[in-house]
Every structure is written in structure tokens, then in C-alpha cells.
Amino acid sequence: MPSLDNYKGQTPAWCPGCGNFSILKTFKDALVELGIEPHQFTIVSGIGQAGKFPHYLKCNTFNGLHGRTLPVATGIRLAKHEMLVIAVAGDGDCYGEGGNHLIHAIRRNINVKLFVHDNQIYGLTKGQASPTSMEGMVTKNQPFGVLSEQLNPLALAVALDCSFVARGFAGDTEHLKGLIKEAINHKGFTLVDILQPCVTFNKINTYEWYRQRVYHIEPDYNPEDRVEAFKRSLEWGDKIPIGVIYINNRPTFEDRVPVIKGVPLVRQTFDASKIENTLKEFY
Amino acid sequence: MDYSIKIGGEAGQGIQTIGDTLAKVFSRAGYYVFTHQDYESRIRGGHNFFQIRFSDKPVTASREKIDILIALDKESIEQHEKELSELGQIIYDSATLKQKHEKSYFLDIPFVTLAVEHGGNKIMANTVATGSVLGMLGMELDILLAIIKDTFKRKGADVIKANINAAMAGHDYAIKQCLKCAFSVAQISKPRMLIAGNDAIGLGAIASGCKFYAAYPMTPSTGIMLYVANKAREYGIVVEQAEDEIAAINMALGASFAGVRAMTGSSGGGFALMVEGLSLAAMTETPIVIALAQRPGPATGFPTRTEQAELQFALYTAHGEFPRVIFAPGTPEQAFYLTNKAFDIAEKYQIPVFILTDQYLADSQWTFDSLDLSKIKYTDYRLREEVFKNLPEYKRHAFTENGVSPLGVPGDAKHLVVTDSDEHDEKGHIVEDAETRIKMVNKRLFKKLPLLRKEIEPPSFYGHSDPEIVITGWGSTYGVMKEAVDELSSNWDIAMLHFSEIYPLPPTNKFNYLKVLKNAKMTICVENNATGQFARLIRTETGYSFNRLINKYDGRPFTVDGLTGELYALIR
Numbered sequence: 019m020p021s022l023d024n025y026k027g028q029t030p031a032w033c034p035g036c037g038n039f040s041i042l043k044t045f046k047d048a049l050v051e052l053g054i055e056p057h058q059f060t061i062v063s064g065i066g067q068a069g070k071f072p073h074y075l076k077c078n079t080f081n082g083l084h085g086r087t088l089p090v091a092t093g094i095r096l097a098k099h100e101m102l103v104i105a106v107a108g109d110g111d112c113y114g115e116g117g118n119h120l121i122h123a124i125r126r127n128i129n130v131k132l133f134v135h136d137n138q139i140y141g142l143t144k145g146q147a148s149p150t151s152m153e154g155m156v157t158k159n160q161p162f163g164v165l166s167e168q169l170n171p172l173a174l175a176v177a178l179d180c181s182f183v184a185r186g187f188a189g190d191t192e193h194l195k196g197l198i199k200e201a202i203n204h205k206g207f208t209l210v211d212i213l214q215p216c217v218t219f220n221k222i223n224t225y226e227w228y229r230q231r232v233y234h235i236e237p238d239y240n241p242e243d244r245v246e247a248f249k250r251s252l253e254w255g256d257k258i259p260i261g262v263i264y265i266n267n268r269p270t271f272e273d274r275v276p277v278i279k280g281v282p283l284v285r286q287t288f289d290a291s292k293i294e295n296t297l298k299e300f301y
Numbered sequence: 302m303d304y305s306i307k308i309g310g311e312a313g314q315g316i317q318t319i320g321d322t323l324a325k326v327f328s329r330a331g332y333y334v335f336t337h338q339d340y341e342s343r344i345r346g347g348h349n350f351f352q353i354r355f356s357d358k359p360v361t362a363s364r365e366k367i368d369i370l371i372a373l374d375k376e377s378i379e380q381h382e383k384e385l386s387e388l389g390q391i392i393y394d395s396a397t398l399k400q401k402h403e404k405s406y407f408l409d410i411p412f413v414t415l416a417v418e419h420g421g422n423k424i425m426a427n428t429v430a431t432g433s434v435l436g437m438l439g440m441e442l443d444i445l446l447a448i449i450k451d452t453f454k455r456k457g458a459d460v461i462k463a464n465i466n467a468a469m470a471g472h473d474y475a476i477k478q479c480l481k482c483a484f485s486v487a488q489i490s491k492p493r494m495l496i497a498g499n500d501a502i503g504l505g506a507i508a509s510g511c512k513f514y515a516a517y518p519m520t521p522s523t524g525i526m527l528y529v530a531n532k533a534r535e536y537g538i539v540v541e542q543a544e545d546e547i548a549a550i551n552m553a554l555g556a557s558f559a560g561v562r563a564m565t566g567s568s569g570g571g572f573a574l575m576v577e578g579l580s581l582a583a584m585t586e587t588p589i590v591i592a593l594a595q596r597p598g599p600a601t602g603f604p605t606r607t608e609q610a611e612l613q614f615a616l617y618t619a620h621g622e623f624p625r626v627i628f629a630p631g632t633p634e635q636a637f638y639l640t641n642k643a644f645d646i647a648e649k650y651q652i653p654v655f656i657l658t659d660q661y662l663a664d665s666q667w668t669f670d671s672l673d674l675s676k677i678k679y680t681d682y683r684l685r686e687e688v689f690k691n692l693p694e695y696k697r698h699a700f701t702e703n704g705v706s707p708l709g710v711p712g713d714a715k716h717l718v719v720t721d722s723d724e725h726d727e728k729g730h731i732v733e734d735a736e737t738r739i740k741m742v743n744k745r746l747f748k749k750l751p752l753l754r755k756e757i758e759p760p761s762f763y764g765h766s767d768p769e770i771v772i773t774g775w776g777s778t779y780g781v782m783k784e785a786v787d788e789l790s791s792n793w794d795i796a797m798l799h800f801s802e803i804y805p806l807p808p809t810n811k812f813n814y815l816k817v818l819k820n821a822k823m824t825i826c827v828e829n830n831a832t833g834q835f836a837r838l839i840r841t842e843t844g845y846s847f848n849r850l851i852n853k854y855d856g857r858p859f860t861v862d863g864l865t866g867e868l869y870a871l872i873r
Contacts, residue, residue, distance in 0.1 A: 028730055057715045062555070065722070071363055072719075073730050078711035080558050081721040081731075082551065083581050089548035093555020093563070094711075096539045098511060101559070101712040122544040277537050284560040284710065288510035288536045296504065296532070300494045301329065 020055045022046055026072040037188035037214035038067060038135060042074055044191040045133075048198040049075075059102035062091040064116065066108035066142050068135035085115025088123040089132040092271075098284045099129070099272040102202065109136040113149040113169050113289075120171075120209075124178040126271040127207045133198070134171065134209065135188075136217035138223050145219035155222060171211050172251035176244060176264045181206030183247070183264040187232050188214040189225050193260060200262060206270050213260070228258070235261030242266065302487050303356040305364050306434060309381055310373025313345040315427040319371065320351030322431050322452075324495055326444045327355040328668045331489030335360045335780070336497075336666040337858065342520070342604040348376045357487040361632070361667070361780030365862040368484070369437060369807065371430055375400060388483055392433055392475075395427070408437075408479050409860050416476060420467035432468035436475030437482045442468060494669045498662035498777075501633035502592055503528030506564055507536050507642025508677050511590070513556035513563040515541045515549040519571040520596035520604050521660035528567060546571040550578030554587045558720070560683055560710035562644055566592035569611050576619050579653055583623035585720040586651040586698065586706065587747065591645045595659040597856045606856035607660040609776055610828040615655050616804060616838065622742070624650070624749050626756075627804035629657040631779025635801050641677050646756055648682045650705060650749050657803075659829065661858040663776035682708060689714040696727040700740060704748025750805070757802045759812035764796030770872060771818055773847065774827040775800040775835050777858070782827060784861040785868060791870060803835070806842050815845055825849045825871060829859060 025046040044188050054277035065084035072079040074189050078101075082090050087105040095103050112120055123130065139157075140146040146159040149169040156163045175183045182204045186194040194212065201208040213232070215225045239261070241247060247264035272278060306323060308316045320336060328334045332355040341347035352363050355849050366386040372378045372393040382391065385406060394412040395401045401409065410433050412426035420428065428449070435445060446465055453460045475482070498503070503525045506514070514529045516522070530540040539556070543549035546567050553563040567575060582589045593615055597608035615627050626646055630636035636658065643654040684692065689709050695716035699706045706727075711718035719729030724741060726732045760773075764786040770793050774782050782797045789795050798814055800807070809815055818824050826836040826847040831854040836847045851867050853859055 055715075057712060057717055060559075060711050060718075070731065073721075076717060078717050079719040079729065080555065080585070081723065082554070082585070083577055083722055086547065086551045086578070086581075089543065089551035090555035090558070092541075092548075093513065093515065093552035093557075094559040095553070095555075097556040097559035097561045097563075098710075098712060100445065118544055119548055122548070261329070275539060277533055277539055283512050283537070283539055283556075286512070288512075288679070289536075290508065290510070290674070290677070290679060292536065293504075293508045293677075296507070296535075297494070297672060297674075300496045300500075301492050 019053050020050055022050055025049065025075045025281060027076050031122045032067060033218045035217040036067070037137060037216065038071070040069065040188045040191050041135060041194070041212055041214060043058060044195045045198060046075055046197050048195045048202070052199055054102065056243050059104060060094055061104045061106055062087045062094065063106040064108070064111040066111045066140070068106055068108040068111065069259050070242055071106045072108060083084045085111055086119065087111065087157050088116060088119040088130065088132065092123060092126070092128045094282065095128050095130055096275065096278065098282050099278060100282045103130050105132045107132065107134050109134060109138060109150045110140050110148045113171055113277055114221045119180060124180045124207055124209070127181050127268055129206055129270045129272055132199050132210065134182060134211045136171070137220055139216050139220040142281070152222065164232045170251065170254070171209065175209045176248045176251050176252050179244070179266055180209055180264065180269070181266050181268060182208035182262070183251070184208070184210045184262045185260045186210055187228055187260050188212055189228060190232065190260065193234060197262065204265070231256060231258045232238060232260045233257055235263070246255055251287065302361065302485065303354070303358070304368045304438070305352060305354045305366060305643065306318055306369045306648065307350055307352045307367045307381055307384070308371040308373065309348065309350040309377025312343050312349050314373045316349055316351045316373065319427050319431050320353060322445070322448060323434060324353050324666055326435065327353070327450055328495035329444045329492045330440070331493060332356060332489045332668070333358060333360045333493065334495055334666065334668045335362060337363050337661060338664045339857070340605050348374070350381070357489055359569060359682055362784050362861045365555045365860050369434055371434065372398070374398065378402070390437065390479065390482060391428070394436070397653065397767050405481060410471065410474055410478070413473070415470040416467050420463040420468035422463065425464055425467035428464045429471035430465040432471030433475040435740065436472040437479050438484045438486055440486055442472050470612070494671055495666050496633045496657055496669065497524070497664060497666045498630070498633045498636050498665070499524030500528050501636040502640050502656060502658070503532070505637040506590070507532055507538070507646070508674065509641045509644035510562050511538065511644065512561035513539050513553060513565070514565070515543050515552040516566045517543050517546045517549050517571055519568045521663040522566040522568050522592055523595055524663055525592050546574035550575040550589070550591070551581070551841055553589055554578060554585070557587045557589055558585070558711065560685065562588070562648065564590040564592065566594065568594050568596050569598050569614065572614070580619040580621055580623070580721050582653045583619065583621065583625070583745070584722050587720070588647040588651050589653050590640070590647050590656065591653060592656045592658065594663050597656065598853070603856040605660065607777070607829060608854065609659055610831065610834065610854070612657065612803070612834040612838070615657055618802050622746055623652070624746055625653050625655065625804070626753060627655040627657055629776035629801055629803050630662065631776060631799055631801050633662070633665070634669050634672065636662070637672055638676060639801060645678050645680065646753070649680070650753060651708060654705065657776060659777050680706050684709040686713050689716065692716060696762070697729045698725060698741070699727045700744055703752060704744040754808050757805055757807045759807045760798045760800040760814050762796060762798055762812070762814070762817070764790060765794040768794050768796035768817070769822045770795040771798060771821040771824045772827055772868065773798040773818070773824065776804050778827055778829060780861040781861055781864055785864045788861065788865045789868060800835070803838070806838070815843055818845055822871065823848050823870070824853055827851045827859070827864065829853050
């Protein structure tokens with residue numbers, strides 16, 4: 019069984035007090051409790067403060083380009099679906115640059131676990147608005163305040179019939195750990211949007227701001243009711259729900275690709291002897 | 302004998318079906334065949350044609366003179382009547398075209414009426430036309446009938462019977478009515494293989510153990526994906542139509558990272574979207590093969606036409622400095638072998654390798670005796686399962702003598718496979734220090750470059766052994782240039798240099814092509830683009846400047862007659 023020591027990675031380069039620290043610690047706790055060893059999974063990340071995440075624990079890592087986590091993760095899953103594949107991205111990364119990929123990963127229902135560290139701001143580029151920044155937020159780059167409406171990733175995911183939709187909060191680690199475990203155990207594409215305070219650049223959505231607003235979704239809530247899920251996903255403002263918003267157990271993409279039904283692609287040996295026969299089709 | 306047949310009409314009239322069928326009849330009969338297509342960016346209407354040349358001697362390009370024109374619409378006659386050879390005949394159905402031609406070289410064949418009377422349905426008019434052509438040529442119907450049986454196997458005996466009757470009706474009609482037909486075909490028996498450029502790349506990928514192909518449809522590259530998708534079940538290949546080209550290349554990189562041979566393909570505009578992914582492949586040293594099928598730009602350009610204007614794009618695109626290899630096959634046969642070589646080099650050196658083609662090669666069919674599978678190389682360079690497990694330690698980007706680090710399959714062993722688009726250390730973790738940076742650039746770029754150069758084969762040389770005139774080209778112009786050399790060799794000491802492995806430029810130690818150029822009185826670089834991109838590459842890399850350039854940028858391929866004419870004008 020793995021222990022926390024197995025997950026000791028590089029020293030994080032995040033700001034002191036960053037919400038990413040508690041997400042990292044909680045993530046390691048969840049992996050240890052699930053008994054998953056570092057070599058048994060791959061994290062695909064993009065660019066942004068969240069993109070550095072896999073370096074700070076130990077695992078197979080593809081730290082690719084800004085916005086492109088999901089296509090890489092999809093390629094890995096299709097080649098080797100025996101391996102757990104986790105995608106870690108920020109709000110700019112996943113909802114801005116990679117928005118199209120999110121839509122289509124949800125449609126495919128590729129069995130990738132997506133965790134979005136949503137701090138409602140661009141951290142790595144020093145404080146510009148992100149797609150989830152609230153309307154009116156003034157930044158150095160948005161001197162008139164954010165003019166576009168705030169993106170609602172959960173409502174988007176429910177509208178697309180995403181297999182698993184949840185929201186966590188970096189300041190509520192026990193609850194977040196449960197969500198991480200549930201997402202990893204779920205079969206299908208999972209989106210866990212994690213509210214993550216940015217202590218340096220986001221002076222609105224602080225720990226305190228979130229703490230006053232988040233509440234646990236009640237135990238008798240039925241996450242399989244899509245209309246209720248959509249209603250719940252629209253809640254934002256004085257009350258912000260955290261927990262599993264929506265579950266839909268539809269077949270995964272991997273289950274539906276006939277070629278990889280039995281053996282993962284990477285385990286299928288290449289049989290060159292058949293080519294001779296194929297050549298005959300050209301006569 | 303050397304005959305050319307052109308089938309002209311609107312999109313959706315079945316031009317390609319007639320063309321493909323006739324080309325197959327000729328190749329099965331043992332003739333050398335060359336076909337090319339000219340079509341518009343539309344599904345119905347417009348004017349398209351399919352041209353077939355067949356001979357008892359090797360043919361590698363189309364001729365401008367037509368011996369039989371099958372006119373399925375009026376425009377075919379308007380556009381192509383002037384291309385008729387002395388023997389030439391135009392066949393058409395006056396009832397369909399609603400016009401009657403009295404000139405002696407017109408033969409009115411009631412395709413539709415014969416189809417209804419003998420096949421029971423007017424949709425068999427094209428089968429009647431196909432049978433008619435064989436009748437005009439004095440060829441038997443046996444091969445066509447066998448093809449019909451094959452094609453309609455799934456549709457049942459009635460459909461087969463009806464089509465056979467339609468073909469026979471056309472055949473009989475042509476024999477009886479074409480009093481002016483003076484064609485005489487040689488008797489050959491050994492069937493030849495008939496294959497198009499895109500299919501050859503797809504087949505080459507499959508024969509190289511490609512397991513993953515992700516792309517977004519874009520003319521003229523789509524045919525490669527279609528071919529591989531058709532073989533996906535049989536060969537165990539995942540083919541994914543991605544949401545965009547950005548996703549396509551990133552998916553292919555993910556699959557390659559996870560341990561399978563992966564490929565993507567596109568044309569200029571689509572490939573433009575893949576460019577950051579190309580750079581990612583370089584930084585993470587993830588093997589990938591990219592088919593780039595050129596079409597005229599800028600922007601959407603001529604979507605269905607041909608040009609060789611993406612050479613510089615393929616050469617220099619993407620941020621940062623890294624090694625890449627570019628192959629530009631001149632024939633479907635070269636496309637097959639070079640696709641195999643692309644997979645081998647990509648994996649051996651963990652770099653991106655391009656197969657650069659264009660619409661002309663993608664859609665052209667050529668005949669070959671066969672493809673030699675013993676030439677196919679398959680070496681698995683990845684560390685898998687037991688071999689990987691037994692390594693005492695592992696660093697994905699370890700510094701090595703030749704710059705190539707061990708390529709482990711993540712999850713196969715306890716060793717972690719870590720890679721990063723940021724500059725990284727040997728283990729794959731992000732670094733900022735100058736010393737590691739220099740060592741990594743040296744490893745990725747400078748150590749691999751000399752090894753890559755050694756892999757590159759020299760250009761092919763054809764013609765006079767000590768030429769006064771050397772024409773040079775690359776990629777799809779091979780066949781046209783070769784025939785132009787044949788045409789002109791009685792007048793001048795002329796030869797051709799054709800490059801199919803174009804970057805890194807071939808070293809001169811195996812064959813000193815620079816010396817051939819320098820010894821010639823006149824050197825001409827022939828390119829299907831406006832500015833002479835290859836000539837510029839040669840000058841940049843070697844300092845050698847061609848005396849003359851011949852450039853064609855009307856979106857159409859060179860023809861033998863056209864190129865010969867331009868060469869005459871230059872050389873005189």
C-alpha cells in the first residue's frame with residue numbers, strides 16, 4: 019500500500035497560502051486512501067499554476083500545452099485504457115483556451131478524471147480576468163471591470179449530459195477528498211470544479227468569501243435528476259453548492275470503441291503478415 | 302500503344318466510379334496506368350474530370366491529348382473537344398445532353414435508354430458507358446464483368462445481372478456503331494497493382510504498425526484517414542475524428558506517449574492549427590508522423606486543387622529550434638516506403654517526421670508490379686513491460702551519447718515516465734537553470750542532427766549520365782519530369798534530379814548531386830509554386846543557385862506537354 023511518503027514530489031513554486039497547497043495535500047490523501055501507487059496512473063496537465071501540479075506529487079506526467087490537457091488525456095486513454103488518467107487544469111486553461119476540447123471530451127464520455135483548479139483569475143500571467151471571473155471584477159487588464167458574463171462550467175457540463183459533475187472547495191479538504199475519491203471511482207468522464215482562492219491576485223473571491231457562501235449539497239439530493247441538477251448548477255451568489263451535482267452512468271467512449279474492447283491498444287501485437295492479403299485489394 | 306481517356310461531367314454524376322472501374326480494368330489487363338483527377342469544391346454540379354492514361358510501356362503522368370472523351374455534360378464537350386487526338390472520339394448521350402453533334406468524331410450512345418432496356422434502371426447508364434469504352438477499344442468484357450460481380454456482391458444476383466447486361470449493351474453498341482474507332486490495344490496478361498497516393502500512405506502507416514490516427518477532415522488529406530478507418534477493425538487501429546486539428550495532434554501525442562505508433566494528417570490551414578502541437582512533440586520528444594497534403598493557399602485557397610507551396614511552412618514552422626525530417630514522395634510507391642521510414646525515424650529519434658504530398662499525388666493512381674514487403678522496417682524502440690521493469694533506474698530525458706533517451710511506456714513498470722512542455726531536467730521536471738537548458742538543447746538538437754542526416758537518401762538521378770541540362774524537382778512532379786526528360790533526350794543531354802527525402806538535405810557523400818548541378822550548363826528547378834521554395838532551400842543550405850526556375854501556380858499540376866514546352870522555350 020502506498021503512503022504519503024511515496025507521493026513526495028518537487029518543492030512547489032506556488033505563493034504561500036495558495037489554495038493549490040490544500041488541493042495537493044488532499045489529492046495525495048485521496049490517492050493513499052484509494053491505494054493507488056504513483057506508477058499506476060498518469061496526470062496530464064496544461065499551463066498555469068495548476069499545470070505544475072503533477073510535478074509536486076509523484077506520478078507519470080505529461081505536462082503539455084495551455085488548454086490541451088483533454089486531447090492528450092484522450093489519446094492516452096485510447097492507447098492504454100487499463101491506466102487511470104487524470105487531467106488537471108486551471109480555469110483559464112480548461113474553460114478558456116481549451117473550451118472546445120471540454121465540450122467534446124464530455125460528448126465522448128472518455129473516462130478521464132478532470133479536476134479544474136478554479137481560482138476565477140489568471141495567476142501565472144499575474145492577475146488578468148479568467149472565463150469564471152465575476153462580472154464587474156476590475157483587474158489591471160480589465161480596467162472597466164469584466165464585461166462578459168461569468169462562465170458557468172457546471173451548468174455547461176449538465177447541459178452536455180456530462181457523466182459526473184461536482185464542485186469542491188479547497189478550504190473544505192475532508193469534503194474535497196470525498197469528491198476526488200468518488201470521481202476517480204466513477205466510470206466515465208468526470209468534471210470536478212474546485213473553488214481555489216488565489217491569495218495574490220483575486221481579492222474578491224477569498225477564503226472568507228467562499229466560506230460565507232458554500233454549503234454541502236444535502237444527502238437526500240438525487241444527482242441523477244438532470245433538471246434538478248441544472249437548477250442546482252445555476253446557484254451562485256449568496257449560496258454556492260458544493261458536492262456531486264450530476265451523475266449519468268452512460269457507457270464510456272472506451273467501451274464503445276470496438277477495437278479496444280478486449281485488450282488495450284498498447285497490448286495488441288502488430289501482425290505484419292496480414293499486409294500481403296491487403297495488397298491483393300489493389301489488383 | 303498509349304491512350305488517354307477523359308471522363309467529364311458534374312460532381313455527383315459518377316465520374317469517379319467510371320474512372321476507377323476503367324483504371325482497374327486496364328491495370329488488371331496488365332497495362333501501365335496513370336490517372337489523375339480535377340474536381341471543384343462542391344458535391345453536386347460544376348465541372349470535374351477524371352483522366353486515365355494506359356499503355357504497354359510505363360507511364361508516369363497524364364498527356365494533354367485525349368483519345369476518348371466520355372462527356373456526361375455539355376461543358377465537357379465545350380472544355381475538352383479541343384484536346385482530342387487525331388484518333389479521338391467523343392461519346393455522349395444526346396438524349397441526356399439535349400444536343401446532337403454531327404462532327405465525325407462524335408458518337409452518340411444512348412446510355413440511359415440502353416440502361417433502362419437492358420439493365421432495367423437508368424442508374425446503370427454509367428455501366429453502359431464503361432462497357433462502351435471497352436467496345437471502342439476492342440477489348441473483351443471479362444475483366445469488367447468480374448469487377449461488377451465483386452462490386453455488387455452484397456447487392457445480390459439481380460443487381461449483378463442487370464449491370465452485366467448494361468455493360469454488354471454498351472459494349473455491343475460501341476462495336477457496331479463506332480465505325481471510326483481505330484484503336485488497337487496490345488495483348489498483355491500479368492495484372493498490375495493500381496494504387497493512389499493517399500491509399501499508399503494509409504497502407505504504409507498500417508504496414509508500419511500505426512495504431513492510432515487522429516485527424517480532422519480536410520481535402521486533400523482526408524483519404525488517408527478514410528483508408529486507415531476502413532482497416533481499423535481488421536488491424537486494430539483507433540481512428541478518431543477530432544473536434545479540431547489542435548485536438549488531433551494532441552491526441553496523437555497522448556497515444557504516442559502511452560506507447561503506440563501514432564499519426565495525424567491535414568492540409569495547410571488545418572496543419573496551421575497543429576503547429577503548437579508540433580513544437581510540443583519536439584520538446585517532449587514524443588514520436589509522431591504528420592502527413593501534410595498541400596493545396597493552394599493562402600487561407601482556404603483552392604480547396605480541391607494542387608500546389609507545392611507548403612514546403613517552407615513545413616520546414617520552418619513552430620516555435621523554438623528542434624530537429625525534424627521531411628519526406629516528399631514522388632509516386633505512390635515512394636509514399637508507401639517513405640511512410641514506413643517516417644514511422645521508423647520518428648520513433649528511433651523521438652522526433653516529428655513529415656510526409657509532404659499534395660492533391661495531385663494524393664488522388665493520382667499509378668500501376669506497379671507490386672510493393673516489396675521485405676523492405677518494410679519494423680523495430681520497436683520503446684521500453685515495455687519486462688524490459689522496462691528490469692531497468693535499475695529510469696530517466697525519461699536522460700543525457701546519452703547520441704541524444705536519444707529511453708522511451709518507456711508509462712504504467713508498465715514502477716519507473717515514472719515524466720515529460721514536460723517546459724524546459725525540463727533528465728527526469729522530466731521543470732527547470733529554470735541555464736546549464737541544463739544548454740545540455741538539453743544539445744541533446745535534442747545537435748546530437749541528433751548528424752545522425753538524422755545519415756538516414757537521408759540522396760535524390761534519384763534519371764537521364765543522361767553526364768548532362769548539360771539538369772532539371773530538378775521534389776515530391777509529386779517526379780512522373781512529369783521523368784517523361785519530360787524522355788521527350789527531350791533526343792535533342793539534348795538532359796537529366797533529372799528528384800528529391801523525395803528533402804530535409805535534412807541529403808548529404809553529398811553517397812552521391813554528389815551538387816557536382817552534377819555545378820557541371821551542367823543549365824540547371825532548372827521545377828516547382829508547383831510561385832516562388833521556388835525548394836530552389837531557395839538548396840541555396841540556403843548549400844549556396845548553390847539554379848540558373849532558371851519553372852514555376853506553376855494556377856492550382857493545376859504540370860503536364861508533360863506543358864513542361865516540355867516550357868523547357869523548350871528556356872533551353873533554345
